[in-house]
Amino acid sequence: MGLATEKGKEFALAALKKRREKNKDKKRVDNSSLYAGSPMYFYCITCGEEFTVPESYTARPSLCEECQALKALGWLE
Numbered sequence: 001m002g003l004a005t006e007k008g009k010e011f012a013l014a015a016l017k018k019r020r021e022k023n024k025d026k027k028r029v030d031n032s033s034l035y036a037g038s039p040m041y042f043y044c045i046t047c048g049e050e051f052t053v054p055e056s057y058t059a060r061p062s063l064c065e066e067c068q069a070l071k072a073l074g075w076l077e
Contacts, residue, residue, distance in 0.1 A: 009075050016047055016070065023048030046076065 026048065029041040039052035044064035051064050063071065070076040 009073075012070055012075060016067070016076075019047040019049055019066070023050070026050070 023043075028043060029050070031040050034040075039054055040057065041050060041052055042061055043050055044067050045062045046067040047064065049064040049066070051061070053061060067076060
């Protein structure tokens with residue numbers, strides 16, 4: 001792995017750690033209390049970041065976009 005790639009990995013993992021700390025005590029939305037047709041709220045299993053998807057979305061997502069990118073690079077298990 002090159003020096004630039006190693007520095008990028010360190011920066012990305014440090015940002016992930018900050019997101020985890022920020023989201024640790026955040027109050028979560030209960031999807032069962034939302035109106036029909038409302039976007040569904042999900043939380044990343046890695047960092048806890050909140051993200052929404054339309055109600056018509058068929059698969060339940062488990063990672064936010066940032067964590068999906070880290071996983072695609074092989075930097076996240």
